[in-house]
Amino acid sequence: MDANQEPTVNRRPSLLYGALSLVLPGLGQAIAGQFRRGSGIFLTFIVLAGLSIWTVAQRARFPDLTLSAQIFWIVFLECAALLLFLICIRYLLNRFLIKDVSGQVFTQWGLIIFYAVAIFLIADSLLSNAGTSEELQQVYESTTVFSAAIFAVFWFWQIGDAARIGARQEIPSMGPAIASACLLIFVLGWNITQIDLPKAIEEYRDTQVILRQLIWPWEAAFEFEVVSVEATARVQAPCPEGEIGPPENEPIAGESWIIVTPTCGELSVLSLSGEFTPGTELTITGGNFTPGSEVEIFWKNPIGNPFRPRGVGETIIPIDENGEFVTNLNIPQALIPDTAVGAQIHTVVIREESTVVFTWRLSREMKLALVGMLETIMLGLMATFFGIIFAVPLSFLAARNLMSNIVSTISAITGGLLLAVAGLILAGLITGQISSLLGGLSENPILIALIGLVLVLGLGYLGWRLGSWGLATLGERAPAILSRILTAFLFALIGAAFGYALGLFFSRGIRAIILPDEVAALTEDRYAIFGAGVLGVISFIYAYRINFDGEIRIGMIIYAIVRTIMNIVRAIEPLIWALVGIIWVGPGPFAGTIALTLHTIAALGKLYSESIESIDPGPLEAIQATGGNRLQTIIYAVIPQVLPPFISFTIYRWDINVRLSTVIGLVGGGGIGFILIQWIRQFEYEAAGLAVWLIAITVSVLDYVSSEIRERFV
Amino acid sequence: MLQIENLTKIYDDGTQALTDVSFTVEEGEFLVVIGLSGSGKSTLLRCINRLVEPTEGRITWNGRDITAADQSELREIRREIGMIFQHFNLVKRSTVMTNVLSGRLGYTPPAWSLINRFRKEDRVRAMQALERVGIPDKAGNRADELSGGQQQRVGIARALMQEPKMILADEPVASLDPVLAHSILGNLERINQEDNMTVICSLHFLDLVQRYASRVIGLRDGVIVFEGDSQDIRQLSDERFKEIYGEEAERLGG
Ligand SMILES: Nc1ncnc2c1ncn2[C@@H]1O[C@H](COP(=O)(O)OP(=O)(O)OP(=O)(O)O)[C@@H](O)[C@H]1O
Numbered sequence: 001m002d003a004n005q006e007p008t009v010n011r012r013p014s015l016l017y018g019a020l021s022l023v024l025p026g027l028g029q030a031i032a033g034q035f036r037r038g039s040g041i042f043l044t045f046i047v048l049a050g051l052s053i054w055t056v057a058q059r060a061r062f063p064d065l066t067l068s069a070q071i072f073w074i075v076f077l078e079c080a081a082l083l084l085f086l087i088c089i090r091y092l093l094n095r096f097l098i099k100d101v102s103g104q105v106f107t108q109w110g111l112i113i114f115y116a117v118a119i120f121l122i123a124d125s126l127l128s129n130a131g132t133s134e135e136l137q138q139v140y141e142s143t144t145v146f147s148a149a150i151f152a153v154f155w156f157w158q159i160g161d162a163a164r165i166g167a168r169q170e171i172p173s174m175g176p177a178i179a180s181a182c183l184l185i186f187v188l189g190w191n192i193t194q195i196d197l198p199k200a201i202e203e204y205r206d207t208q209v210i211l212r213q214l215i216w217p218w219e220a221a222f223e224f225e226v227v228s229v230e231a232t233a234r235v236q237a238p239c240p241e242g243e244i245g246p247p248e249n250e251p252i253a254g255e256s257w258i259i260v261t262p263t264c265g266e267l268s269v270l271s272l273s274g275e276f277t278p279g280t281e282l283t284i285t286g287g288n289f290t291p292g293s294e295v296e297i298f299w300k301n302p303i304g305n306p307f308r309p310r311g312v313g314e315t316i317i318p319i320d321e322n323g324e325f326v327t328n329l330n331i332p333q334a335l336i337p338d339t340a341v342g343a344q345i346h347t348v349v350i351r352e353e354s355t356v357v358f359t360w361r362l363s364r365e366m367k368l369a370l371v372g373m374l375e376t377i378m379l380g381l382m383a384t385f386f387g388i389i390f391a392v393p394l395s396f397l398a399a400r401n402l403m404s405n406i407v408s409t410i411s412a413i414t415g416g417l418l419l420a421v422a423g424l425i426l427a428g429l430i431t432g433q434i435s436s437l438l439g440g441l442s443e444n445p446i447l448i449a450l451i452g453l454v455l456v457l458g459l460g461y462l463g464w465r466l467g468s469w470g471l472a473t474l475g476e477r478a479p480a481i482l483s484r485i486l487t488a489f490l491f492a493l494i495g496a497a498f499g500y501a502l503g504l505f506f507s508r509g510i511r512a513i514i515l516p517d518e519v520a521a522l523t524e525d526r527y528a529i530f531g532a533g534v535l536g537v538i539s540f541i542y543a544y545r546i547n548f549d550g551e552i553r554i555g556m557i558i559y560a561i562v563r564t565i566m567n568i569v570r571a572i573e574p575l576i577w578a579l580v581g582i583i584w585v586g587p588g589p590f591a592g593t594i595a596l597t598l599h600t601i602a603a604l605g606k607l608y609s610e611s612i613e614s615i616d617p618g619p620l621e622a623i624q625a626t627g628g629n630r631l632q633t634i635i636y637a638v639i640p641q642v643l644p645p646f647i648s649f650t651i652y653r654w655d656i657n658v659r660l661s662t663v664i665g666l667v668g669g670g671g672i673g674f675i676l677i678q679w680i681r682q683f684e685y686e687a688a689g690l691a692v693w694l695i696a697i698t699v700s701v702l703d704y705v706s707s708e709i710r711e712r713f714v
Numbered sequence: 715m716l717q718i719e720n721l722t723k724i725y726d727d728g729t730q731a732l733t734d735v736s737f738t739v740e741e742g743e744f745l746v747v748i749g750l751s752g753s754g755k756s757t758l759l760r761c762i763n764r765l766v767e768p769t770e771g772r773i774t775w776n777g778r779d780i781t782a783a784d785q786s787e788l789r790e791i792r793r794e795i796g797m798i799f800q801h802f803n804l805v806k807r808s809t810v811m812t813n814v815l816s817g818r819l820g821y822t823p824p825a826w827s828l829i830n831r832f833r834k835e836d837r838v839r840a841m842q843a844l845e846r847v848g849i850p851d852k853a854g855n856r857a858d859e860l861s862g863g864q865q866q867r868v869g870i871a872r873a874l875m876q877e878p879k880m881i882l883a884d885e886p887v888a889s890l891d892p893v894l895a896h897s898i899l900g901n902l903e904r905i906n907q908e909d910n911m912t913v914i915c916s917l918h919f920l921d922l923v924q925r926y927a928s929r930v931i932g933l934r935d936g937v938i939v940f941e942g943d944s945q946d947i948r949q950l951s952d953e954r955f956k957e958i959y960g961e962e963a964e965r966l967g968g
């Protein structure tokens with residue numbers, strides 16, 4: 001029987017499976033027994049088709065998916081037709097012409113290349129067939145053709161795959177499918193990310209200016225002074241008979257000089273009728289100016305007002321290669337106040353074009369950038385510092401190996417929790433009283449916060465100890481059934497409180513999403529009481545069943561809570577925390593510090609607790625075996641083992657924090673990032689370049705230093 | 715006197731490591747526990763100072779019920795029972811002195827530990843303990859700079875610091891070579907005889923057992939299958955041997 005059945009299975013026509021897959025991709029494979037392969041192919045198909053159509057729609061900027069699907073479908077059919085034609089050719093060639101294997105491989109590759117080239121060449125014509133309407137024309141885009149062509153390959157591959165699986169041949173490789181899927185995703189990705197190489201090349205030149213400023217901004221790091229060189233000579237005007245004017249200048253070594261001859265002459269005159277009589281011609285010789293530069297002549301009247309003499313000769317004079325010049329100038333017309341009597345002394349001023357001189361003083365931008373950098377480093381440092389303070393104790397609570405063996409009886413936990421809460425409330429009340437005695441929180445914030453902290457910790461702990469001791473002792477002394485019921489009742493109280501909160505949360509947090517807030521608020525009491533009732537009863541039953549001295553793995557509960565909170569905090573990006581910080585305390589380094597600290601606590605807490613979990617448990621047992629308590633075990637067996645990883649992680653984190661704080665600055669968390677983003681917005685690319693350079697230098701120095709330190713310790 | 719009654723240990727994963735084990739150890743005995751790997755020797759020793767919580771049964775020591783002790787009582791009991799481990803369990807990065815001093819933690823107020831403080835006489839005692847095991851010159855070295863044998867001596871010195879009335883030694887020489895094994899066990903034997911201290915020790919090698927044990931207990935799959943003195947061990951018949959060590963076991967040397 002069996003022997004007869006086998007061949008019939010083999011003879012099942014494979015074309016049937018191929019046809020099934022032609023209708024619905026993956027169906028042939030699924031029916032032939034390869035269910036996972038079939039459904040995988042089907043899913044891939046749906047995803048790829050959806051993605052392609054969506055991309056086509058995006059390109060056309062008309063998100064009409066039906067229309068895009070239609071176009072895609074038409075182009076796909078055309079490609080498929082071409083492919084089918086090639087497949088038939090291949091079949092005929094292999095069947096009648098080419099018999100040797102290498103020849104067949106050769107034709108196969110030839111046809112693949114032919115297909116690719118054909119698609120490239122006829123892309124336009126394929127698309128122009130797609131439709132005539134205005135909108136359809138917009139889809140004119142090679143992406144559509146390429147993705148449709150690859151899609152066709154994938155389609156035919158899975159038909160062939162189904163046929164071969166159906167014929168019980170050995171399972172074909174997924175290679176072509178994976179390759180074409182990857183190619184398709186590449187084509188689509190290229191399009192979705194809007195990669196545009198020609199544009200990148202064309203517009204590169206415009207960027208050059210900015211890039212140069214960004215890459216080498218050091219000119220902006222220093223201050224430059226504008227310096228102008230001046231030389232003066234005195235001339236007397238008017239010049240009555242017999243006067244010789246002031247003495248001529250002498251050339252001075254190492255300083256710019258001018259000599260004016262003669263030093264006494266008449267002013268130009270412009271008569272009322274508009275007739276201009278030029279004044280005495282002066283010869284001006286000068287030396288020790290900057291060779292190749294130009295000087296400008298000013299005339300300063302006796303009152304001391306300089307002006308450009310006009311219409312009396314050149315006033316812009318080039319300097320020769322020796323730094324000298326000679327020029328002629330008629331004494332210009334100058335208004336002399338009526339009160340002035342007799343000869344007046346005028347001054348010829350020769351001013352060399354002002355030059356910009358380098359000074360060793362840092363520019364304002366550089367100073368700002370340096371201050372910002374310092375702020376950033378300190379921000380990272382403070383965040384790391386606070387992070388350590390909180391992360392170390394938390395990490396011990398989040399270390400499984402230390403927490404898993406902490407168990408306590410239910411009565412101790414119940415009593416402790418109740419009295420601890422009572423202690424906390426008491427601490428709050430006392431702090432409030434003290435605060436009002438001291439004149440309110442705004443008067444003495446630090447003192448009151450300190451008192452509050454001490455009270456909360458002290459009374460909370462005291463309440464915990466007292467409660468756990470009290471209820472446990474009571475449980476032992478009182479009749480068994482009484483303490484059992486009492487413990488269960490108190491435990492149920494805690495459970496009910498928790499249930500009440502949960503009910504409120506459900507009502508306010510979840511029902512309020514669906515219902516209007518006021519409607520949800522109307523019945524929230526009911527939910528709260530329901531939650532309290534259910535959890536209260538469950539807690540009572542649980543506590544009653546395990547009895548008052550039943551043990552609870554309180555360590556694991558604390559471990560789970562701390563771990564969960566740390567994971568949530570760590571999963572939220574520091575950037576988000578920065579936003580929270582900015583809303584909380586306003587933009588600035590403090591907001592950045594808060595953001596980084598929160599994230600650092602969670603991240604370091606996790607790293608620390610993992611290194612605690614990986615310590616050698618031997619020494620721990622040894623210290624326990626000597627009678628050491630938990631504190632001593634931690635100090636003598638855990639800390640020596642975790643110190644090196646702790647230091648290493650801390651420095652690593654400091655490194656990260658400095659990097660992060662530059663980023664956090666960008667959103668307003670202070671430091672250099674804050675300055676940088678402002679400069680970029682104001683198009684001050686040189687200043688921005690300075691900031692970028694400072695960040696790069698700091699980060700690489702830090703990188704080096706931190707890896708050096710870490711090497712020392714590990 | 716240590717009295718173990720109906721001790722059973724089932725680990726969380728369901729492994730039954732000890733089944734209904736009962737025996738008594740008189741003061742000053744050198745009791746050796748033998749058995750195949752996995753037979754429950756370590757579990758037995760660790761149950762005695764409750765590094766492992768017994769599932770059932772009672773352990774009483776000089777009239778105190780160890781199994782019923784609460785945390786603070788347990789610490790008081792533990793500090794009178796020294797323990798020596800196969801892998802020494804020293805804190806490798808700490809100095810030898812710190813490791814030895816840590817044996818004194820049960821007598822030191824916990825708050826002192828925050829500033830690494832010990833009594834002056836404890837430091838003197840630590841030097842004496844190191845002298846007793848023969849390595850006083852290593853006090854300042856880091857523990858991982860010492861050889862295996864030296865590290866185990868530090869382990870013994872640490873146990874001595876507790877001024878214990880009993881020492882539990884879990885395969886103290888399994889990771890040492892034979893010569894060192896004799897010198898370490900010699901140390902234990904001297905302590906046993908000079909201070910009349912009870913020693914419970916698990917061992918692998920029968921010749922060591924014959925040389926040092928005053929009494930022997932054989933465990934197999936968590937059940938006591940042999941009890942006798944060192945004479946009995948010497949005269950162990952092949953069948954008895956196979957009862958302890960299983961059918962496939964071959965007797966070497968002996
Ligand atoms: N922490 C544990 N959790 C679960 N099973 C354990 C644990 N410790 C030991 N066991 C199991 O209990 C049994 C007894 O182990 P134990 O370590 O006491 O044997 P042993 O005689 O000391 O072996 P060895 O000579 O290899 O040290 C073994 O089957 C072991 O796998």
Ligand SMILES: [Mg+2]
Pocket residue numbers: 755756757884885
């Ligand atoms: Mg063992």
